Amino acid sequence: MLKIGIICYPSVGGSGIIATELGKMLAKQGHEIHFITSSIPFRLNSFNPNIYFHEVELNHYPVFQYPPYDLALATKVAEVIDTEKLDIIHAHYAVPHAICAILAKQMAKQPVKIVTTLHGTDITVLGIDLSLKKMIQFGIEQSDAVTAVSDSLVKQTKEMLGINCPIHVIYNFVNxxxxxxxxxxxxxxxxxxxxxxxxxxxxxxxxxxxxxxxxxxxxxxxxxxxxxxxxxxxxxxxxxxxxxxxxxxxxxxxxxxxxxxxxxxxxxxxxxxxxxxxxxxxxxxxxxxxxxxxxxxxxxxxxxxxxxxxxxxxxxxxxxxxxxxxxxxxxxxxxxxxxxxxxxxxxxxxxxxxFSSDKIKKQYEDLYAGVLGENNEN
The missing domain is CATH 3.40.50.2000 (Glycogen Phosphorylase B;)
Structure with a gap:
């Protein structure tokens, strides 16, 4: 069984719902799941001994106009990678989460693989901003595997950003x-x-x-x-x-x-x-x-x-x-x-x-096994 860190927005939006429900399903399967975010995810409403929550705390320094959440997140992710010996970091959104995961991977001593899921806004809204385009490209290209929630989003990502690396379509699901x-x-x-x-x-x-x-x-x-x-x-x-x-x-x-x-x-x-x-x-x-x-x-x-x-x-x-x-x-x-x-x-x-939850969960498990170079029985 795997130790998986999940970085997501904890709010009501679709990406947060999918990230949380996926984590809950994987935990039921026996995987150890570590949510790393600013607050307890909205859908994380029941106890499971395989689920852990790590809060990203912000420090206020006079030198910064705004608290640097991205840096705090990357530091926390690196800490959890090392202390919990994570196998996978699953980042939901290229910016900022995949970028923070990549920085965390570089800081951590424990080797870890990064899976990034594109939900749309990181491409359809942020991808239009030329000041962020290179960062989004970097987040996608430096991930060990990338998924998107529809064929349409894959096509749009490749057209807008000139991405050549494989992007796997894994649809959303319901519980x-x-x-x-x-x-x-x-x-x-x-x-x-x-x-x-x-x-x-x-x-x-x-x-x-x-x-x-x-x-x-x-x-x-x-x-x-x-x-x-x-x-x-x-x-x-x-x-x-x-x-x-x-x-x-x-x-x-x-x-x-x-x-x-x-x-x-x-x-x-x-x-x-x-x-x-x-x-x-x-x-x-x-x-x-x-x-x-x-x-x-x-x-x-x-x-x-x-x-x-x-x-x-x-x-x-x-x-x-x-x-x-x-x-x-x-x-x-x-x-x-x-x-x-x-x-x-x-x-x-x-x-x-x-769009059954079992079908989608199996697709993610196969993807994780692939980036770790394992067979599907692990």
């Missing part, structure tokens, strides 16, 4: 244990939703790239045709603007801003349709979560979304910004009960056949 059957009608009653009202749902960090205005305008068209509610889960810089748009369209009684929520499976269980109409999306973990609950999805034809939604089978994919098409497809599913049920069944099947 099946969290997506058990819920009593949909009872949950709806708890929210005061009438039996004849359909529920649309959107989950994101409320950034411009998520195009929440398209979600609102799509819902407005749907609401004109049939009783419906829209549940918006999350928070971020677009919150105020979108709140104003909802009031301007006089939808404030049927659009609910629920803020950040922890119990996503229960909220998804209420939904009839999931909307993800982003202009950039390397994978779309929220789509997988919705499909695991049997919720058909409507998505834009960008990034990794077409790799998650099976168009015409588990949901629909339409061109970016096509509000009429989004609304038409949503109404089609909401008004055709037989088709909705067929899509719902296929959505669950797709998640558990193509």
């Amino acid at each position: 099946e244990e969290e997506y058990l059957a819920h009593n949909k009608e009872e949950l709806k009653r708890n929210f005061g939703i009438q039996q004849d009202e359909k529920v649309l749902i959107h989950i994101s960090n409320f950034r411009k790239v998520k195009r929440l205005e398209d979600v609102i305008h799509t819902f407005a068209k749907v609401y004109k045709e049939t009783p419906a509610r829209l549940m918006l889960i999350g928070d971020g810089p677009e919150y105020g603007r979108i709140h104003d748009l909802v009031r301007e369209l006089q939808l404030d009684k049927v659009v609910h801003f629920l803020g950040k929520q922890k119990n996503i499976p229960s909220l998804l269980a209420i939904a009839d349709i999931k909307l993800l109409l982003s202009e950039k999306e390397s994978f779309g973990l929220v789509l997988l979560e919705a499909m695991a609950c049997g919720v058909p999805c409507i998505g834009s034809n960008v990034g990794g979304i077409p790799e998650v939604i099976d168009d015409g089978v588990t949901g629909y994919i339409e061109e970016l910004g096509d509000i009429d098409a989004f609304a038409t497809r949503t109404l089609e599913l909401m008004t055709d009960t037989k088709k909705w049920h067929a899509f719902s069944v296929k959505a669950k099947e797709r998640v558990f056949q193509h």
